[in-house]
Amino acid sequence: MSGATILHADLDAFYASVEQLLDPRLRGRPIAVGGSARGGVVLAASYEAKAYGVVGGMPGWRAARLCPSLLFVPGRFREYQPLADRVMDVLGDVTPAVERISIDEAFLDVAGSTHLFGTPAQIATLLRRRVRDEIGLPISVGAARTKHLAKIASQVAKPDGLVVVEPDAERAFLEPLPVGLMWGVGPVARARLAERGITTIGELARTPSSAVEQILGRAVGARMSALSHNEDPRQVAGAGRARSVGAQSALGRQRATRELVREVLSHLADRVAGRLRAKDRAGRTVTVRVRFPGMRSVTRSLTLPGPVATTLTLTEVAEQLVWQAIREQPRAEPEVSLLAVSVSGLVPQSSLQLELPLATDDPRHPGSAPGAARWAVDRSVDAVRARFGNGAVGYLPTAMPRVRTVPEEFRRLAEHDL
């Protein structure tokens, strides 16, 4: 019997494939979801566009230059989550051991399913056909003995393919592949390895572990060395609890005025704190990131005496940290291109436990609402929103920040479960 019972299933160019599914005129054409020829970033590219070198995360103007016939489509973000969920349901039909790692990919362990559905290769073929027939989307699958191998196999299988790595063929399979296919090797690690003449996984495996650790650092080096030797102890498991929650807004290029910073941070803190409260969690460490024109960015963090999940408190702490970061910059008139807020050190926090009134002692905010009052306000806002929608009530003087922002639906897609 085959030991290649770990499957990695990965929808091909997911957002772009959905757009082509929903609008037949887009099929067979190079399309980009998001961005435009004048600005923004491409969120996803169809395989026809990838052939020109267009990839997700690329500035729209550069994508348009690479592919003059590129068609920019605004994403229909509402459609993505339900379609991806239906795909996951299909995967769940062959085994309960499904580990979803993002909206569009998952690991499966089909060791217990072979007596019902056949070999892993037959199961993968069945899944691919069902996803294609019932949902209309192309999906690639890799099957192997370990997660690492299965993930690499699905990448090799793309687009719309299946690759099975039998246990006796693992070393030969890995040998010629580029190190960049390994999970954890990005552009920096790839460049460092290339400087030493290491470009394939086989070459990496023949490099002593101590040397790899020198090149990539102790932890990363040790892990990559082990993976190159085909040692991967990870099991297929359910998702663990989130360790942090954050939100960010790109601002283009704006002068950092009191009003702008306050407005953007209120919005971000409201998102973060709202998600925390929705899951009865709170966190002690508040981190902000400020990005300046030119992509240079700094972070400032503060660990509070107790956990917070209150919009107003989070806004105030974030504001202090952002101004601290800006003041430390040499520029006389600061401009910012992005603000981010995140909370870590998460703990369970039942809605009955009231946050300590941290800010009431703060001389900078005399008379600010005590913790209990803040909780009450937030709970009321949450309740109104639950019934009437997010736009029904808010802290902001204006309903939305006056900065260009991605659709709410897109933010939702990127959120991880808390």
Next chain:
DNA sequence: TCTGGGGTCCTAGGACCC
């Protein structure tokens, strides 16, 4: 022509404690 949004993990120095 100027780059989205949401996450995880690692490193390294310093504070602080025993």
Next chain:
DNA sequence: TCTGGGGTCCTAGGACCC
């Protein structure tokens, strides 16, 4: 007189993933 060893927490930065 000026020094050991180990551990944890905090902060800032950075690589990487989807």
